[in-house]
Amino acid sequence: MTHRAPFDFFTRSAFGIEPGSHIGTQLEGLASRIDLSKGQTAPLDNRSDRIVFVASGATKLVAQASEQRQQIVAFHFDGDIVSVPADGLFANSVTALRHSELLVFPAREFFDSAAGEARIARSLLERLPIALQRCRDRAVALGQGSATERLAGFLLAMSERIGRADADHCELDLPMSRKEIGESLGLTIETVSRQFGVLRELGLIKTQGRSRVTIFDRDMLSRKAGHLHQTQKTSGNPTN
Amino acid sequence: MTHRAPFDFFTRSAFGIEPGSHIGTQLEGLASRIDLSKGQTAPLDNRSDRIVFVASGATKLVAQASEQRQQIVAFHFDGDIVSVPADGLFANSVTALRHSELLVFPAREFFDSAAGEARIARSLLERLPIALQRCRDRAVALGQGSATERLAGFLLAMSERIGRADADHCELDLPMSRKEIGESLGLTIETVSRQFGVLRELGLIKTQGRSRVTIFDRDMLSRKAGHLHQTQKTSGNPTN
DNA sequence: CGCTTAATTGAGAGCCTTCAATCATCGTGG
DNA sequence: CCACGATGATTGAAGGCTCTCAATTAAGCG
Numbered sequence: 001m002t003h004r005a006p007f008d009f010f011t012r013s014a015f016g017i018e019p020g021s022h023i024g025t026q027l028e029g030l031a032s033r034i035d036l037s038k039g040q041t042a043p044l045d046n047r048s049d050r051i052v053f054v055a056s057g058a059t060k061l062v063a064q065a066s067e068q069r070q071q072i073v074a075f076h077f078d079g080d081i082v083s084v085p086a087d088g089l090f091a092n093s094v095t096a097l098r099h100s101e102l103l104v105f106p107a108r109e110f111f112d113s114a115a116g117e118a119r120i121a122r123s124l125l126e127r128l129p130i131a132l133q134r135c136r137d138r139a140v141a142l143g144q145g146s147a148t149e150r151l152a153g154f155l156l157a158m159s160e161r162i163g164r165a166d167a168d169h170c171e172l173d174l175p176m177s178r179k180e181i182g183e184s185l186g187l188t189i190e191t192v193s194r195q196f197g198v199l200r201e202l203g204l205i206k207t208q209g210r211s212r213v214t215i216f217d218r219d220m221l222s223r224k225a226g227h228l229h230q231t232q233k234t235s236g237n238p239t240n
Numbered sequence: 241m242t243h244r245a246p247f248d249f250f251t252r253s254a255f256g257i258e259p260g261s262h263i264g265t266q267l268e269g270l271a272s273r274i275d276l277s278k279g280q281t282a283p284l285d286n287r288s289d290r291i292v293f294v295a296s297g298a299t300k301l302v303a304q305a306s307e308q309r310q311q312i313v314a315f316h317f318d319g320d321i322v323s324v325p326a327d328g329l330f331a332n333s334v335t336a337l338r339h340s341e342l343l344v345f346p347a348r349e350f351f352d353s354a355a356g357e358a359r360i361a362r363s364l365l366e367r368l369p370i371a372l373q374r375c376r377d378r379a380v381a382l383g384q385g386s387a388t389e390r391l392a393g394f395l396l397a398m399s400e401r402i403g404r405a406d407a408d409h410c411e412l413d414l415p416m417s418r419k420e421i422g423e424s425l426g427l428t429i430e431t432v433s434r435q436f437g438v439l440r441e442l443g444l445i446k447t448q449g450r451s452r453v454t455i456f457d458r459d460m461l462s463r464k465a466g467h468l469h470q471t472q473k474t475s476g477n478p479t480n
Numbered sequence: 481c482g483c484t485t486a487a488t489t490g491a492g493a494g495c496c497t498t499c500a501a502t503c504a505t506c507g508t509g510g
Numbered sequence: 511c512c513a514c515g516a517t518g519a520t521t522g523a524a525g526g527c528t529c530t531c532a533a534t535t536a537a538g539c540g
Binding site for chain 2: 049064069071073074085088089091107112114115119124125126128131132133135137142143186226
């Protein structure tokens with residue numbers, strides 16, 4: 001990738017605008033390009049909000065309360081846009097799970113520019129509620145779900161984002177360690193490992209090596225995750 | 241309030257635009273006005289996303305996995321904008337904690353209109369990341385925090401949104417029951433009650449009746465919540 | 481003032497965590 | 511290509527925190 005390839009990918013893939021357009025150059029002026037190798041943390045100024053575009057790679061967004069206690073708030077992959085707030089209740093940071101290329105924007109200026117361009121604004125208004133919904137689903141899982149349910153839900157979510165569906169079963173190469181899965185689900189390494197064992201013995205998944213997971217029965221896994229199913233969906237409420 | 245007062249309040253307070261403007265009428269055409277009394281659930285069509293504006297009152301956004309298991313995803317108050325997705329992993333609903341006036345928009349059309357109006361787009365791009373951040377903070381609390389930490393964090397968050405700060409201490413009238421607090425924090429009624437007791441015996445709060453809470457020591461409460469404090473904030477990282 | 485519902489308090493059970501040890505994986509060097 | 515070492519993952523046993531079940535007390539409304 002040349003030095004400006006990430007930005008072109010950004011404008012095109014994220015917003016469907018051609019590089020070189022007025023708004024494109026405007027946004028490019030705001031961007032800082034960052035290259036992270038595995039395990040590196042992006043040097044973000046935590047005094048104001050940032051918008052980070054993951055051009056390639058895989059990253060984790062980490063919230064840190066104390067030195068010892070940290071939680072992974074979200075994982076992000078190629079083409080994802082991440083909203084990274086200034087430190088609030090917790091300190092936030094973006095760390096690469098593998099080599100990643102990022103574009104970093106100051107949030108305020110980015111939104112100022114984006115708001116004036118209908119196409120970009122529309123795209124952001126499309127993406128942000130999705131991120132919000134992902135976060136809510138996670139919050140529900142963290143609040144209500146058992147360890148097994150959390151891991152089942154995690155595997156399903158990951159398979160939808162980075163899985164390779166192959167007929168009935170689905171292959172998955174997890175770019176994160178058990179420790180990181182645990183930090184994302186609010187569980188310990190050991191519990192995560194035990195739950196992998198549970199799902200394995202139920203015949204729902206197979207694991208090969210540290211990162212390869214094969215999902216045999218998506219539907220049953222979804223049931224184990226405590227997710228809503230067709231039969232139990234609230235029947236259409238006509239008003240509105 | 242007259243029948244169109246909520247909408248005028250909506251355009252003005254949420255976006256700073258005057259009623260009667262082109263975009264104002266356009267949005268008004270999309271809106272359905274809903275009046276909910278305490279305990280009532282908004283009759284939302286769960287087949288597509290909605291945007292709900294809480295003109296007055298207090299509401300809870302509930303995610304329901306099964307009949308028995310439901311979690312409160314967020315509370316909303318006067319002037320809040322709520323993004324209510326179509327049923328995904330869980331079914332979503334909006335229920336009034338007390339009498340509330342809502343404006344309901346179909347999300348797609350709402351965003352289509354909003355994207356073309358820089359002022360509105362900018363305002364939404366301001367609000368959505370805040371909602372996202374609130375959700376993330378909750379997710380961290382649910383994933384990592386003990387029962388005491390969760391309640392402490394909850395009380396702080398509520399005091400910031402609906403508390404009356406009075407010199408050193410802060411008074412709070414909680415519009416939700418212990419059950420609803422529990423459903424929001426992923427705890428049982430009993431545990432919530434016990435944690436109120438813990439915070440009370442620590443001298444951090446006082447409770448009067450079912451809903452009145454007085455916070456004596458915000459700072460200590462914040463510490464109990466496991467939140468980041470000035471002394472432990474990561475020192476400014478200059479790059480970017 | 482009495483009744484209904486919500487909140488508090490107590491005792492025991494279950495799930496996850498913690499601590500500890502063993503095993504597997506994978507990158508490295510021979 | 512294999513052996514080796516380091517790190518990550520798995521497995522086991524004991525303890526703690528929250529949940530469950532049950533009873534009592536308090537609050538708020540008619």
